[in-house]
Amino acid sequence: MIFIFGVNDGKVKETQTNHTEYCSRCGNTARWMVSKKPVNASLFFIPVFPVNMKYRYYCPVCRDGRKISKEKYEKLVE
Numbered sequence: 758m759i760f761i762f763g764v765n766d767g768k769v770k771e772t773q774t775n776h777t778e779y780c781s782r783c784g785n786t787a788r789w790m791v792s793k794k795p796v797n798a799s800l801f802f803i804p805v806f807p808v809n810m811k812y813r814y815y816c817p818v819c820r821d822g823r824k825i826s827k828e829k830y831e832k833l834v835e
């Protein structure tokens with residue numbers, strides 16, 4: 758019996774925040790987005806359970822941004 762384990766990225770959930778930021782990359786001022794992406798452990802390429810979550814805060818125009826913590830994410834989506 759052979760088990761194939763792996764990790765893969767789950768579905769991204771994007772939310773627009775009420776926070777307006779200036780983006781130094783594209784020069785636009787807009788309401789920035791946050792995204793939440795699960796990293797799933799998989800068995801035979803089927804996701805079994807999430808092992809990690811990745812949070813980002815980024816510009817909706819050029820999508821440049823930064824990684825944020827879970828606490829920061831929750832504050833931004835309030």
Ligand SMILES: [Zn+2]
Pocket residue numbers: 780781782783784785816817818819820821
């Ligand atoms: Zn930008």
